[in-house]
Amino acid sequence: MHLETHGLTMAFGGVHAVTNLELRLADGDLTALIGPNGAGKTTVFNLLSGIYRPMAGTILFNGKNLVGRKPYQITRRGVARTFQNIRLFTNISALDNVRIALHRHVRYGLWEALLHCTPRFVREERRLIDEAEVLLALCGLRDVADHMAGSLPYGQQRRLEIARALATGPQLLLLDEPAAGMNPQETMQLVTLLRELHRRFALTILLIEHDMHVVMNLCTRIYVLEYGELIAEGSPEEVRNNPLVIEAYMGEKVERHVERA
Amino acid sequence: MTPSELLQQIVNGISVGSIYALIALGYTMVYGILRLINFAHGDVYMIGAFIGYWVSNWLVRSNAYFQQHVALAIFLSVPVAMLGCAVAGVLIERFAYRPLRLAPRYTLLITAIGISFLLEYLMMLLVGPDRQAYQTDPWFSQQCALGFGVVISNQRLVAVTVAVVLMIALELLVHYTKIGKAMRAVATDQDAARLMGIDVDRIITFTFALGSALAGTAGVLIGMQYQIDPLMGVMDGLKAFVAAVLGGIGLIPGAVCGSFTLGIVETMVKGLHVEFFNLRPSLFADGVAFAILIVILLLKPSGLLGKFAREKV
Amino acid sequence: MVGISTTTSASPRITPWRALTWLAAFLVIYPTGQWLLTAGIINGYLYLILVQICIFIIAAVSLNLINGITGQFSLGHAGFMTVGGYMAAVATTFWGLPFPVALLFGALCAGVLGFLVGMPTLRLKGDYLAIATLGMGEIIRVVFENIEPLGGASGFTAIPRPSPLLHIGSKHYGMWGWSLLCTVLVLFVIRQFIDSSHGRACVAVREDELAAETMGINTTYFKVLAFTIGAMCAGVAGGLLAHDISTIAPDSAGFLNSVAILVIVVLGGLGSLTGSAVAAALLTIVNALTSSFTNWRMIIYALLLIVLMIFLPQGVWQGGALLWRRLRWPWARPVGGATDAP
Numbered sequence: 006m007h008l009e010t011h012g013l014t015m016a017f018g019g020v021h022a023v024t025n026l027e028l029r030l031a032d033g034d035l036t037a038l039i040g041p042n043g044a045g046k047t048t049v050f051n052l053l054s055g056i057y058r059p060m061a062g063t064i065l066f067n068g069k070n071l072v073g074r075k076p077y078q079i080t081r082r083g084v085a086r087t088f089q090n091i092r093l094f095t096n097i098s099a100l101d102n103v104r105i106a107l108h109r110h111v112r113y114g115l116w117e118a119l120l121h122c123t124p125r126f127v128r129e130e131r132r133l134i135d136e137a138e139v140l141l142a143l144c145g146l147r148d149v150a151d152h153m154a155g156s157l158p159y160g161q162q163r164r165l166e167i168a169r170a171l172a173t174g175p176q177l178l179l180l181d182e183p184a185a186g187m188n189p190q191e192t193m194q195l196v197t198l199l200r201e202l203h204r205r206f207a208l209t210i211l212l213i214e215h216d217m218h219v220v221m222n223l224c225t226r227i228y229v230l231e232y233g234e235l236i237a238e239g240s241p242e243e244v245r246n247n248p249l250v251i252e253a254y255m256g257e258k259v260e261r262h263v264e265r266a
Numbered sequence: 267m268t269p270s271e272l273l274q275q276i277v278n279g280i281s282v283g284s285i286y287a288l289i290a291l292g293y294t295m296v297y298g299i300l301r302l303i304n305f306a307h308g309d310v311y312m313i314g315a316f317i318g319y320w321v322s323n324w325l326v327r328s329n330a331y332f333q334q335h336v337a338l339a340i341f342l343s344v345p346v347a348m349l350g351c352a353v354a355g356v357l358i359e360r361f362a363y364r365p366l367r368l369a370p371r372y373t374l375l376i377t378a379i380g381i382s383f384l385l386e387y388l389m390m391l392l393v394g395p396d397r398q399a400y401q402t403d404p405w406f407s408q409q410c411a412l413g414f415g416v417v418i419s420n421q422r423l424v425a426v427t428v429a430v431v432l433m434i435a436l437e438l439l440v441h442y443t444k445i446g447k448a449m450r451a452v453a454t455d456q457d458a459a460r461l462m463g464i465d466v467d468r469i470i471t472f473t474f475a476l477g478s479a480l481a482g483t484a485g486v487l488i489g490m491q492y493q494i495d496p497l498m499g500v501m502d503g504l505k506a507f508v509a510a511v512l513g514g515i516g517l518i519p520g521a522v523c524g525s526f527t528l529g530i531v532e533t534m535v536k537g538l539h540v541e542f543f544n545l546r547p548s549l550f551a552d553g554v555a556f557a558i559l560i561v562i563l564l565l566k567p568s569g570l571l572g573k574f575a576r577e578k579v
Numbered sequence: 580m581v582g583i584s585t586t587t588s589a590s591p592r593i594t595p596w597r598a599l600t601w602l603a604a605f606l607v608i609y610p611t612g613q614w615l616l617t618a619g620i621i622n623g624y625l626y627l628i629l630v631q632i633c634i635f636i637i638a639a640v641s642l643n644l645i646n647g648i649t650g651q652f653s654l655g656h657a658g659f660m661t662v663g664g665y666m667a668a669v670a671t672t673f674w675g676l677p678f679p680v681a682l683l684f685g686a687l688c689a690g691v692l693g694f695l696v697g698m699p700t701l702r703l704k705g706d707y708l709a710i711a712t713l714g715m716g717e718i719i720r721v722v723f724e725n726i727e728p729l730g731g732a733s734g735f736t737a738i739p740r741p742s743p744l745l746h747i748g749s750k751h752y753g754m755w756g757w758s759l760l761c762t763v764l765v766l767f768v769i770r771q772f773i774d775s776s777h778g779r780a781c782v783a784v785r786e787d788e789l790a791a792e793t794m795g796i797n798t799t800y801f802k803v804l805a806f807t808i809g810a811m812c813a814g815v816a817g818g819l820l821a822h823d824i825s826t827i828a829p830d831s832a833g834f835l836n837s838v839a840i841l842v843i844v845v846l847g848g849l850g851s852l853t854g855s856a857v858a859a860a861l862l863t864i865v866n867a868l869t870s871s872f873t874n875w876r877m878i879i880y881a882l883l884l885i886v887l888m889i890f891l892p893q894g895v896w897q898g899g900a901l902l903w904r905r906l907r908w909p910w911a912r913p914v915g916g917a918t919d920a921p
Contacts, residue, residue: 056793076792077793077795077796077798080794085793085794086793092787093790095786105780105794108794108795109796115804118771118775118777119772121597129776173795303710366889369888371705372652372849373888374888376841376842376845376888380885383884391874391875500835552721553717559714560718563707564711
């Protein structure tokens with residue numbers, strides 16, 4: 006899997022959310038997209054997943070341009086995502102949330118859906134349940150499979166979002182603040198989970214995160230965004246010591262800060 | 267069609283549109299603050315028409331002066347109708363919509379429909395299904411020449427004038443008074459308005475009262491031109507609603523703009539004397555309103571004056 | 580979210596044999612009913628109500644598929660019924676086609692209309708879609724009012740009564756067999772659809788359209804699919820109605836009739852097929868019992884509506900169940916379910 010963006014630009018009215026973004030992800034990368042609030046990170050995700058259409062630029066996924074494709078087409082090509090504000094299907098069970106995301110792998114058609122009588126239907130339905138249960142178990146949700154998604158505690162909801170995104174069978178997984186609102190223990194569990202999923206499904210992961218523990222422990226490469234522009238990229242060490250990055254987060258130049266003290 | 271005929275149609279359309287506007291304003295204001303399509307609004311308009319009917323008839327019957335000046339009796343019934351409808355609107359909001367503030371869309375919609383039925387059939391019980399007519403005044407049917415060969419009856423002229431005056435008054439209220447500012451705040455973001463110390467419930471009640479009063483006026487203005495019956499609010503209400511959507515639902519200038527547009531288009535379609543395939547355009551006039559609706563929803567759902575609001579992901 | 584019942588069961592059952600059970604039920608009910616009718620145990624009046632109940636169950640359940648399962652706010656369902664009715668009537672009256680073929684034809688026409696209307700309008704969300712479908716219904720009304728060969732404003736009359744499904748008993752009880760058969764078929768088809776991956780996809784569209792789209796579901800396809808299936812079933816209901824009362828008028832496409840069906844669906848509970856069926860039956864019976872008190876009936880009906888919406892917004896079925904539970908165990912906390920808002 007290979008992802009490249011060239012000159013990716015998006016504006017809302019007069020607000021330039023993303024300007025001329027050049028991103029590159031190689032197969033198996035564990036990359037983070039960080040930056041202060043309002044930097045345009047979620048906008049990048051929305052562009053990559055097809056929710057917004059960029060004003061300019063291209064998104065090449067495995068050599069094919071994703072721009073102009075509808076979200077479901079992009080997902081079917083192998084890009085899945087989670088949302089910053091959890092968007093689960095709240096009134097149905099956790100199992101069904103995952104089963105729905107498995108729909109594209111279903112091998113029966115509409116007629117069989119209406120009649121139910123064929124062996125293939127029974128087989129496929131069984132397979133869907135089994136696969137969904139496997140994914141739920143992986144994410145530690147086996148016991149709550151039949152609970153209403155909306156009634157799950159926050160941490161489990163976040164993990165369900167991940168399980169659901171995984172069900173679509175992606176090559177690239179976009180995680181929007183997966184550790185948001187989690188305590189340190191939950192965060193550690195999440196890092197372990199993500200490492201496991203990365204290994205097991207041979208995923209490429211791009212995640213937006215504010216929690217530096219997650220970023221530093223998990224990711225090998227970091228992109229830093231500020232006001233929609235890329236201000237730094239590199240390994241965690243490089244980025245941590247980059248003065249531009251520090252200024253973006255602290256708000257002042259490092260030298261001036263030291264002088265005043 | 268000669269320019270003079272065209273102009274006449276436009277003037278007629280404006281007079282129809284001004285009535286739609288008075289009703290449409292109520293729909294749009296309520297939608298703006300509550301995102302609710304108040305299906306009972308058309309029936310408030312009907313109540314206004316009947317209040318005007320009862321008051322003007324009572325004045326004419328009980329006083330010889332008014333028998334000579336029926337028009338005056340009708341004018342005097344306008345404030346009464348406005349007050350009566352404002353009260354009706356407030357009661358509906360307080361007892362039917364307020365308890366369901368947090369309920370899902372369908373519930374509110376069905377309740378609104380329930381109120382609509384209730385008002386219609388209570389009125390039916392009260393006055394029977396037959397059409398009633400206001401007292402007439404010969405002054406009303408006198409034509410007034412506006413130049414370029416365009417004439418308008420005094421009746422219509424009065425109706426348009428009253429409507430326009432009220433619309434201007436509403437604009438002034440919304441943009442230059444404190445309560446108008448509060449209304450705009452509540453329409454933009456209820457929670458933020460509440461945090462700024464605005465009594466949101468009071469503003470909502472006020473908006474309902476205002477919209478209903480305008481609808482009541484429309485009722486009297488229509489009543490003095492045409493006949494009234496308990497189910498008159500259904501079609502007219504629906505069309506005024508279409509007008510509000512056409513102009514941009516939730517926007518006051520939108521309601522006005524949409525109403526005049528709808529009025530003019532409808533009048534012109536009715537005025538067509540062409541017959542294709544046994545289709546009579548006058549029968550189509552009703553369908554025109556809905557065809558316009560579908561077209562605008564497909565091309566620009568936010569309406570002629572509306573701005574597209576993007577969903578935040 | 581309060582007000583919408585869960586459709587997918589928590590512990591999924593796969594039921595390929597359901598078809599047989601339903602067929603068996605039909606094979607039992609129909610001849611029994613037919614015998615009861617001809618033996619005079621159920622009188623003719625009750626029979627009329629039975630047919631009406633079947634028709635409204637079909638209408639309500641198909642609207643529930645669009646509104647309750649897929650979450651698309653359609654206010655033009657009566658328009659599809661009317662189209663189905665007219666087209667079926669044309670098929671039997673002008674072309675002399677047998678009744679089942681005519682019904683199918685009517686349903687197909689309604690379905691095609693649903694597809695054509697659905698494609699552009701299902702881009703609209705919430706209230707806007709409601710308004711568009713409302714407009715569609717009114718346009719259908721106006722169009723039929725202007726088609727003279729189909730009776731114009733006074734409607735299509737003298738539609739022939741179909742011959743009975745099975746020749747047990749006299750010809751007069753023909754409609755009942757067909758209505759029951761169609762009801763069973765429609766309920767079956769929609770139930771199966773909901774319990775499939777396609778049905779679950781529709782539920783996803785209802786729950787969160789954007790998220791569904793991002794999970795690889797072509798939301799437009801499913802919205803149009805649900806709309807078309809719903810429209811086809813409505814067409815069946817319309818065809819049955821037209822042949823039951825032997826007339827069909829443009830007014831039946833009007834907004835008020837669409838509202839009547841919506842009321843049944845909401846009272847029964849959005850998303851609950853059983854609820855729709857029960858509500859359809861109840862309301863038809865109430866309507867029939869109070870038909871002589873038109874004005875008072877409407878007032879009571881309206882009051883009932885308002886009171887129910889304020890106190891039982893989840894619909895009579897689910898709301899009633901909740902109420903019952905609360906009455907029996909007033910100290911127990913309700914189990915986490917669809918009616919608990921997160």
